[in-house]
Amino acid sequence: MRIVIIGGNGHVGTYLVPRLVTAGHEVINVSRGRRKPYSPHAAWEQVEHVVIDRQKEETAGSFGKKIMGLKPDAVIDMICFTLSSASSLVDALRGKVEHYLFCGTIWVHGHSECVPTTEDQPRQPFGEYGIQKAAIEDYLLKEARLEGFPATILHPGHIVGPGWAPLNPAGHFYPGVFAQLARGVALTLPNLGLETVHHVHADDVAQAFVKALTHRSLALGESFHVVSPQALTLRGYAEAVALWFGRKADLRFLPWEEWRKTVPKEDVEYTWDHITHSPNMSITKARKLLDYQPRYSSLEAVYESVNRLVENGEIEIRS
Numbered sequence: 001m002r003i004v005i006i007g008g009n010g011h012v013g014t015y016l017v018p019r020l021v022t023a024g025h026e027v028i029n030v031s032r033g034r035r036k037p038y039s040p041h042a043a044w045e046q047v048e049h050v051v052i053d054r055q056k057e058e059t060a061g062s063f064g065k066k067i068m069g070l071k072p073d074a075v076i077d078m079i080c081f082t083l084s085s086a087s088s089l090v091d092a093l094r095g096k097v098e099h100y101l102f103c104g105t106i107w108v109h110g111h112s113e114c115v116p117t118t119e120d121q122p123r124q125p126f127g128e129y130g131i132q133k134a135a136i137e138d139y140l141l142k143e144a145r146l147e148g149f150p151a152t153i154l155h156p157g158h159i160v161g162p163g164w165a166p167l168n169p170a171g172h173f174y175p176g177v178f179a180q181l182a183r184g185v186a187l188t189l190p191n192l193g194l195e196t197v198h199h200v201h202a203d204d205v206a207q208a209f210v211k212a213l214t215h216r217s218l219a220l221g222e223s224f225h226v227v228s229p230q231a232l233t234l235r236g237y238a239e240a241v242a243l244w245f246g247r248k249a250d251l252r253f254l255p256w257e258e259w260r261k262t263v264p265k266e267d268v269e270y271t272w273d274h275i276t277h278s279p280n281m282s283i284t285k286a287r288k289l290l291d292y293q294p295r296y297s298s299l300e301a302v303y304e305s306v307n308r309l310v311e312n313g314e315i316e317i318r319s
Helices: 012-020 042-046 054-060 063-068 085-092 127-146 176-183 202-214 234-244 257-262 265-279 284-290 298-311
Strands: 002-006 024-033 048-051 076-077 099-103 153-154 159-160 186-188 199-201 220-225 251-254
Touching: 002 199, 012 024, 012 042, 042 298, 048 054, 054 063, 054 085, 063 085, 076 085, 085 099, 099 127, 099 202, 127 153, 153 186, 153 202, 159 202, 159 298, 176 186, 176 234, 186 234, 186 257, 199 202, 199 298, 202 220, 202 284, 220 284, 234 298, 251 257, 257 265
Parallel strands: 002 024, 002 076, 024 048, 076 099, 099 153, 153 220, 159 199, 186 251
Antiparallel strands: none
16 A cells, blocks of 8 residues: 555654555655654665645645645554644545544543443543544544544554653653662652553554554444553552662652652643543453554563663663
């Protein structure tokens, strides 16, 4: 197939593009610039790169036309964040492509009532990002079921991989938390550390997109969670990380209102967002319909990322 990826040189695209090229597809990567992927691969030499500023072209009303001008059989949209952006592209693609794959987020659910959460459970999204992604999904599924638009929605969890800092056991992104655990320094967690986070390796997300293309007939008009097999509690996550470095985690706990006063404001906001969602997602549907088989557990995915940060000197593990 001739596949256009919108935003294909990011976290997931680093793995998705080589998978598609290796499978024999013709790949066109659309982005605002020529940023290098996080990990090199010879497959990128076979990719056509097209520079398009999505926001600018959408304002001019020409983005969809430019994508169609690339003559895609399928479009993978990694960077659509508003309903208006999605609807304008769908209008341009309608009746002209075989498959449109949209990258959503597990944030469409808001907080969970029953876990692991399945795709069909009632949703209460909050925060602009989750609300917009949920609205896009509702729109795409309606278009698929009523108008036959060939849409599939994939919802990744906390994407992890070598080259960027993973969500840490305190629920934010400061790499120093891993250094604390590696050195045996006390780490204070909010509440009792029993809230959950659900990671996924970027390559497993890439696998899911390829599987959705492969199993197109089963994927059309459906949404799927794309996460590791199990979520982690903050406490269990911290204890496992400490063990990587031969330590026993020295964990302390504070009620949220006290804990939030001990860390920078930006970290507080990230942690609040993660613990109020406390995602714990089921991948039964993706396994059954797409044959999605994640290679990495949450801890394996994080370990690969943390190990790269240590190698690059971004996490100092010696006191």
